[in-house]
Each structure stands twice: as structure tokens, then as C-alpha cells.
Amino acid sequence: MKGMFLVSLLLVCNIVFSFSPDSAIVSVEKIEPKPAMVVWDINDSLYHIPSFDLYCGFDQTKIWGMKVDQTKKKDTTTIKLLHDSCDFHSPWIGRLTSEYGWRNNRPHYGIDLKLSTGDSVQSVFDGMIRISRYSASYGHVVVIRHLNGLETLYAHLSKRLVKEGDEIHTGEVLGLGGNTGRSFGSHLHFETRYLGEPINPRSIFEINDSSFTIKEELLMLNASHFTFLKEVRRIKYHRVRSGDSLWRISKKYGVSISKLCRLNGISRKKTLRIGERLRYN
Structure with a gap:
């Protein structure tokens, strides 16, 4: 009976034990239980995350990931x-x-x-x-x-x-x-x-x-x-490519060089960089 009681106690306490051939316990080791996995469903998100239903999520990959066009908003x-x-x-x-x-x-x-x-x-x-x-x-x-x-x-x-x-x-x-x-x-x-x-x-x-x-x-x-x-x-931009000049861009879009300079805060002598954006309207 004493042996049975000891085995039961060890099992409850998450302890692994081993026996020698003559049935004596020779080692005892405690096992730490693994934490239970917490499964978070949609109801948890709706409860814990602010305005989760309005945004249909909580995007943490981009600073401004989700955008819903509000310029055509009909209601208040x-x-x-x-x-x-x-x-x-x-x-x-x-x-x-x-x-x-x-x-x-x-x-x-x-x-x-x-x-x-x-x-x-x-x-x-x-x-x-x-x-x-x-x-x-x-x-x-x-x-x-x-x-x-x-x-x-x-x-x-x-x-x-x-x-x-x-x-x-x-x-x-x-x-x-x-x-x-x-x-x-x-x-x-x-x-x-x-x-x-x-x-x-x-x-x-x-x-x-x-x-x-x-x-x-x-x-x-x-x-x-x-x-x-x-x-x-409504604003449109031209992305500068190899060979572009203010004159060429002005001819392409039918806008004066003076206006291009004014819209972009630049002078006629500016050196254009490939990949740079220039506003033309």
C-alpha cells in the first residue's frame, strides 16, 4: 500500500521516477508542465482590439496599410x-x-x-x-x-x-x-x-x-x-527619365517651363535627377 500511495503522489506532482531491478526508486525528476496554447478567435479580437469591426482587422505591417476612400463619402x-x-x-x-x-x-x-x-x-x-x-x-x-x-x-x-x-x-x-x-x-x-x-x-x-x-x-x-x-x-506627376529636360516635359504635357518651375518650387537651371517626380498640373 505504501508503494502504491507513493506512485500516485508522484504522478499527480508531474514527477518522473525510475526503479532499480530490486524495485527501489533510484532517480526522481520533476517535469515542468507546458503552458496551454491560447486560441484567439474573432470574438476575442472584437472585444479586445479597438474598432476591429470598423477596420476589419488590425494591420501592423504598414503605417497606413488600409485606406477607404472618404472623398466620395455620401453620408455623415x-x-x-x-x-x-x-x-x-x-x-x-x-x-x-x-x-x-x-x-x-x-x-x-x-x-x-x-x-x-x-x-x-x-x-x-x-x-x-x-x-x-x-x-x-x-x-x-x-x-x-x-x-x-x-x-x-x-x-x-x-x-x-x-x-x-x-x-x-x-x-x-x-x-x-x-x-x-x-x-x-x-x-x-x-x-x-x-x-x-x-x-x-x-x-x-x-x-x-x-x-x-x-x-x-x-x-x-x-x-x-x-x-x-x-x-x-487630382494632381499628376511626371517621373524623370534619362534624357528628360524641363523643355521636353513642358512640351509633353502642354505646360510652360515657368509653370513647371512654380509648381515644383525649382529654377530653370535645376539639374533633374532620374526617378525624381515633377508636378505638371
């Missing part, structure tokens, strides 16, 4: 931005150095706020980190998917303090300001997007050099919020 989408006063926090309060819109004849899809390297940058709403990585253009960049359906981007950081898949709360520090990527001087590049399409942050927030507040509790989103994007998509 009501987005409840606030449920409580603690549901919003400014990302950073600093001098506005660059607006949303055209900048040096190129589209600028966010705003720039002056800061110093090392300043704390915070999440504007609750959400989940979809992107946290280094990009050649954005530098150290973080993209957050929010519970309200919007996504926000924070770029040119000197350091990221969050990982992809992390939950983040309103006002939580996500990184430190910096000057990484395609940037000239320390600043925060901040974007707001809906289904991958950029929205002027000033449509949502009241922004000046000393404050960054939310305008309204509700955002009534319609096609008028995407007029700049519609304008951008």
Missing part, C-alpha cells in the same frame, strides 16, 4: 469623442510651426508642434498601439487605434516607450520628442486619420501656441473633411 458619420472630461489629453502643447495642407508644393497631412528633444509626448485618447517602429520619413513613430474609431500618429520621436499591441490610456506617455527621420529641428508631427484617410487636426482640436483642447464632444464626419485629399489626388 457621428463619432463620439468624449464620454467624460478625462477622455482627452493634449499630445503636447507648443508653438504650431507647420499647418495641415500644402507645404513647399507638397501635401502635409498633419501639424507640427515645436518641442525639445526629450519632452514627453502623450496619447490623446485611450487605445491600442498599432505601430511602434522606426521609419525613414517619420523617424521613430507611434500609431494608436482609438476606441472612437480614429487613429493618431506621433512622429520624429527620439525614443518610443510603447510596443505594438500595448494598451494605452489617455494622457499616458508614449515616447519622447525628437528630430528623427526626415525632420529639420525637434518637433512633434501629429496626424489624425479615419479609415486611413487624413483629417485636419484643427477640425477636431482647438490648437494654439499655449493650448490644445478638443472642440466638440461629437465629430460629424463627412466628405467636406476630405476636400484637401480630393485636391491632392
Whole structure:
């Protein structure tokens, strides 16, 4: 009976034992149980990932992977931005150095706020980190998917303090300001997007050099919020090939050299580089 009791106890405790020929136990080894595999189904994603149903997923491969054309939007989408006063926090309060819109004849899809390297940058709403990585253009960049359906981007950081898949709360520090990527001087590049399409942050927030507040509790989103994007998509570009010149490009598209120079912010003496894009309309 004693031997049977010992065997039963060892089996319950996940212990491997061996016997000698005379039935004496000569070695005992404990086996660590393997963790159970967690299977995450669609219901888990709908529950845990913000706006999973709206975006039909949570793409972590590209900064702006999914884009649903909002320039042809026929209806109005009501987005409840606030449920409580603690549901919003400014990302950073600093001098506005660059607006949303055209900048040096190129589209600028966010705003720039002056800061110093090392300043704390915070999440504007609750959400989940979809992107946290280094990009050649954005530098150290973080993209957050929010519970309200919007996504926000924070770029040119000197350091990221969050990982992809992390939950983040309103006002939580996500990184430190910096000057990484395609940037000239320390600043925060901040974007707001809906289904991958950029929205002027000033449509949502009241922004000046000393404050960054939310305008309204509700955002009534319609096609008028995407007029700049519609304008951008009407623009056509020529990609420079071997043998091209401003004269040849002007003849090809029926536009004057003066206009080509004005549209692209260049002079007549500019040396064209193969692969360079030139706007011609």
C-alpha cells in the first residue's frame, strides 16, 4: 500500500521516477508542465482590439496599410469623442510651426508642434498601439487605434516607450520628442486619420501656441473633411527619365517651363535627377 500511495503522489506532482531491478526508486525528476496554447478567435479580437469591426482587422505591417476612400463619402458619420472630461489629453502643447495642407508644393497631412528633444509626448485618447517602429520619413513613430474609431500618429520621436499591441490610456506617455527621420529641428508631427484617410487636426482640436483642447464632444464626419485629399489626388506627376529636360516635359504635357518651375518650387537651371517626380498640373 505504501508503494502504491507513493506512485500516485508522484504522478499527480508531474514527477518522473525510475526503479532499480530490486524495485527501489533510484532517480526522481520533476517535469515542468507546458503552458496551454491560447486560441484567439474573432470574438476575442472584437472585444479586445479597438474598432476591429470598423477596420476589419488590425494591420501592423504598414503605417497606413488600409485606406477607404472618404472623398466620395455620401453620408455623415457621428463619432463620439468624449464620454467624460478625462477622455482627452493634449499630445503636447507648443508653438504650431507647420499647418495641415500644402507645404513647399507638397501635401502635409498633419501639424507640427515645436518641442525639445526629450519632452514627453502623450496619447490623446485611450487605445491600442498599432505601430511602434522606426521609419525613414517619420523617424521613430507611434500609431494608436482609438476606441472612437480614429487613429493618431506621433512622429520624429527620439525614443518610443510603447510596443505594438500595448494598451494605452489617455494622457499616458508614449515616447519622447525628437528630430528623427526626415525632420529639420525637434518637433512633434501629429496626424489624425479615419479609415486611413487624413483629417485636419484643427477640425477636431482647438490648437494654439499655449493650448490644445478638443472642440466638440461629437465629430460629424463627412466628405467636406476630405476636400484637401480630393485636391491632392487630382494632381499628376511626371517621373524623370534619362534624357528628360524641363523643355521636353513642358512640351509633353502642354505646360510652360515657368509653370513647371512654380509648381515644383525649382529654377530653370535645376539639374533633374532620374526617378525624381515633377508636378505638371
